[in-house]
Amino acid sequence: MAFTFAAFCYMLSLVLCAALIFFAIWHIIAFDELRTDFKNPIDQCNPVHALVLPEYSIHSLFCIMFLCAQEWLTLGLNVPLLFYHFWRYFHCPADSSELAYDPPVVMNADTLSYCQKEAWCKLAFYLLSFFYYLYCMIYTLVSS
């Protein structure tokens, strides 16, 4: 029973992961609203943009923390998503302010379904990692 740095990391990420799950759900709702015609993409994309950067930074924070805590397995699980986020961030139109969701383009059926899929996948990933962190936290607390 020891309160190590790793345990702290897991606890923190548990809390933050809940936030990420919320973000993912929020995305799903937003795109669904777009799809069903309730919202103007301009109105919709702005708040979505506002969430993108926090989400990416929170996730990067995880990775840094796990790196410091030398939790290699957890880090390894998160690295693919990290790279995806980096790619997304740097591979977006002209100004980075726009990030990935571009109002004129987002209504394109392919883009929209891509965004929806992305949001669902992230939700799944965050949910799984939530329980994984929970397990790891207890494990690190109990072991040693």
Next chain:
Amino acid sequence: MQVPSGYGLHPQSYTAPSGHYSQGPEKMTSLPLDSQCDDYYSGLYRVPTQNVVTPNTASPQPGAQQMYGSVPPAPHVVGSTLGSFQAISHPSPLPPPPSQQYHQQQSLSGYSTFAWSASGLPSTQDNLIQNHTSLATANNPTNPVADTLSCSVMQNVQPPKSSPVVSAVLSGASSTRTPAASRPVEPLASVARPSELLQQKGMQYGEYVNNQASSAPTPLSSTSDDEEEEEEDEEAGVDSSSTTSSASPMPNSYDALEGGSYPDMLSSSASSPAPDPAPAPAPAPAAPQPSKMAKPFGYGYPALQPGYQNAAAPLNSGVPPGSPAYSGFQQYAQQYPGMNQLSSSLGGLSLQSSSQPESLRPVNLTQERNILPMTPVWAPVPNLNLDLKKLNCSPDSFRCTLTNIPQTQALLNKAKLPLGLLLHPFRDLTQLPVITSNTIVRCRSCRTYINPFVSFIDQRRWKCNLCYRVNDVPEEFMYNPLTRSYGEPHKRPEVQNSTVEFIASSDYMLRPPQPAVYLFVLDVSHNAVEAGYLTILCQSLLENLDKLPGDSRTRIGFMTFDSTIHFYNLQEGLSQPQMLIVSDIDDVFLPTPDSLLVNLYESKELIKDLLNALPNMFTNTRETHSALGPALQAAFKLMSPTGGRVSVFQTQLPSLGAGLLQSREDPNQRSSTKVVQHLGPATDFYKKLALDCSGQQTAVDLFLLSSQYSDLASLACMSKYSAGCIYYYPSFHYTHNPSQAEKLQKDLKRYLTRKIGFEAVMRIRCTKGLSMHTFHGNFFVRSTDLLSLANINPDAGFAVQLSIEESLTDTSLVCFQTALLYTSSKGERRIRVHTLCLPVVSALADVYAGADVQASICLLANMAVDRSISSSLSDARDALVNAVVDSLSAYGSTVSNLQHSGLIAPSSLKLFPLYVLALLKQKAFRTGTSTRLDDRVYAMCQIKCQPLVHLMKMIHPNLYRIDRLTDEGAIHVNDRVVPQPPLQKLSAEKLTRDGAFLMDCGSVFYIWIGKSCDSNFIEDVLGYPNFASIPQKMTHLPELDTLSSERARSFITWLRDNRPLNPILHVVKDESPAKTEFFQHLIEDRTEAAFSYYEFLLHIQQQICK
């Protein structure tokens, strides 16, 4: 893959009470209707269809016969010269390894940049198909109906000549609101006599309806309207022309007026006879008909219709239609078996011409030397039964890349053809039924407007053809004002015409209709003054000030900018215009927000003063900077309360304030074959601005008149997303480059006077099972099927890619409907509805038989533009090549019994490789030839927003020999005889030294004069004694009083008619340096960097065999 909501999939969102719409952020969504006006039909309109058709079919026949009669059967001859190329192993700008190709293809079609990275396997080809969708254009048989029925009212009223009519109608219109006047139409009636009768009918109908309406409120009426109506009424005091007051039962004679800015180019000869009502349709259609027939698309068939009915086969575009006598056609078709037996390449195939449609006739491309037909290519007619054919929408407005829709996505994938729609929704129409009805009948579930393709289950119910819901026929709809009979809903104009316009009630407004507002934002930096465009602009404006579309509320304003922004106070009462300078460009504000946009009529004198003074105000300026961004921000602030049109004139790179740009072009890379960079915007500033503008119903039109690189790729964003249009005049100078100056002048005239619609939205609906996934054009996509268009102009075209989400097995017809809701310049809310109906097929062969090659190529061009911006130019080029390779190899495998000795294409697609090659050599996509970045980007913008007719000329110019014009096959337009020379293929082999050739490239004409050209021609047409004395720069044909001059000029004038961009004419001598420009359009020839047509075929063949 989950689909974007087809209506069928999410019916709940539509069935829900109209609440959504009114509350939601979407401002203009169509609301359920409940309206108050009554019926009015334009005079001609009531002609029973049959009557109209007959004279039409008869009248053009002689012309058609002459035109087509001379067409020889296409020879199956292998070109001996071309044959020599066979040895060349391809020099390889094109051929990429096959796996790579697949992947490119996929991304072209699938827009998403992400998807392709995973691909590379042949299996991913499917995506191509998924995304490509195509609609074939339709129905020539409809044309006769459309022509006669739908036009002429405008025609009569519009042109200046008939101004008395205009005024009369106007007065009728303005009285619309006064409930006291029981017969407000009288003034009109006196002018347009024939329609008087009709008007009366309309009125009676109106009263009738009114009674009905008062007793039985329409079930659809939404409760949220009251407020809007009140607003409307309040405004009524000021706004005499707004349509709505719900209390007024007045017949509305207004419709005749719409289209105020209709250009005079429409044949005015029709104006007098046109209003004739039913009894004597013959004289009326007869006059305009020839000109219709002459149009590049879609008008040729009427004469042939009887023949087609018997032929049972969808006729293909490339086929030279037979002479009107049906037998001619049959003979023609029957010649082929013989031919094919001769040609060994088709050996194994037993052709039964009786059972096989002409468009399916396999053509061996490598052996067919003259693939290009000698007459213009018409849109294929969907294989529908005769009644539907007649009713179908004109292919000029609405085309589908496949006139036979495949039943399933799998079948479409197999065919490897793109599926999509090409739209020209706001086209200038000469005849348009305008309907003012209390109730606009729409499906209660999917909101489809009632159209000719719905089915009436019984007298009281109709079944929606898009979602199959059964709806009630409103009481009012039972009365048919055409026949004044009750109980014939299927005879109503809405059900008899696939293109109709409704006058919308206040339910279709979220705010009172806006006035026409025009703001001009002018660059007056040193560069601009040097170029001298201000003189031309001000002159044009002065000339056309009275012709600007609008009503008494029309407002206009001016801003100029260099490193500061200048506003002009034109408030009525000032003795002269006041210039207000704002130098704080970081935080722009409006000095006097109220007096910068002024009423055109109240301040006309001040405006004229300003326009006279402007060209000289800045002559000595030394300011070289250009603060375009801040000026646009100011313009946005100025326009946002009302919305309207901003016209921006810019002559250089913006160099100050927000949105400043740097030069990104490296001149050394202009002819690079590898990477073309900077096709996308450098900054998001213009896009964001455009989106803001779009939200405030403001469109930004850009006129770029620059001599150097101006980063059109970034600047164009301001128009792209705000539904504006883009004009580009490279190396503009008012004295050094007179042809550009003249072009600007003519374009401005068209621009200023053409029709305009404000605060528009366009919704495209299609039969359950189909869904739209990508749109092309200038607009902002607001929802999966709704385009927001701050302005709509008659020269804007759109394209839509479709996919088949659910199998269409339980239906034999699919329909597409576009509804364009807009505010006319007179402040009326109107809805223009086009409906297209196409058959569904389950056999692959039928899919090929119905392919519309021109529509497909235009859709592919649009997709390729997207592709080159999102990915790279070479990807886009490869994708284009793959589109041909895939479709032809897919076709090849269906006719498996063929020996693979040649490149076989169905006759409907025989021009496909040629057009794709033309696209690859088009400015937008060519590599290896020096192309300035702005030119390239402009070509891409054109591809995105030009309607099909004009786009095709840009892609594949028409070449005619004009030194021996004869009257054989000539057509008559407005008492002029217009010769119809045969089309020549675009190859130098056709250019003989003793000839003169005209090339029609859409926005530019070239006349190439051979060295030993007949001196009679030079003297009679060009006005010079011999070849040597022809000047290097010649842009006009002199008006000489000789027969050949007259012929040449009437031919060129005829070609020029109805172009949005006024083409400049260049006379190119055989030895002049300008001839390279001419020769680069000869796309069948080999160039240093690109294949010849024959090499391209071989390349395709190789790819297929791999």
